[in-house]
């Protein structure tokens with residue numbers, strides 16, 4: 345009976361939380377751009393204290409920006425100008441797969457699964473740059489933050505913050521002038 349009691353108690357609380365009206369526009373007026381890493385699923389949001397309806401989430405492989413006019417910036421523009429976001433968090437993480445990606449192995453996998461060589465050759469400017477791999481996840485966050493701050497499609501009044509997340513412990517640190525900082 346103890347388990348059943350716990351389940352019913354959890355359910356009552358869960359339903360009460362869900363009864364909060366959820367609109368398309370994020371309650372906390374923040375848009376988060378982060379990595380698609382599976383360890384961040386159902387882990388990054390609770391670690392940041394974010395609930396359903398609080399934030400817009402944009403994800404890709406590595407939280408990296410390959411095309412300054414591409415899908416990530418398009419989503420940021422919509423989040424800011426159509427959904428009222430006033431702040432951007434770029435959240436990279438340690439042990440990111442895009443820092444270890446083996447471009448030749450990936451190319452081999454593509455070809456072995458029937459992707460035409462011409463389709464790979466047509467990627468611009470190259471498979472390497474199209475993939476957007478990097479060596480240093482922290483450096484990537486700095487680079488993306490810099491590109492977004494300079495992007496004419498993002499208003500100057502919208503702050504862009506760089507952060508690093510640890511997918512093992514869940515710890516979050518802020519990037520300030522190239523250094524990681526966590527409040528005491």
Ligand SMILES: [Zn+2]
Nearest residue numbers: 379381440441
């Ligand atoms: Zn990653």
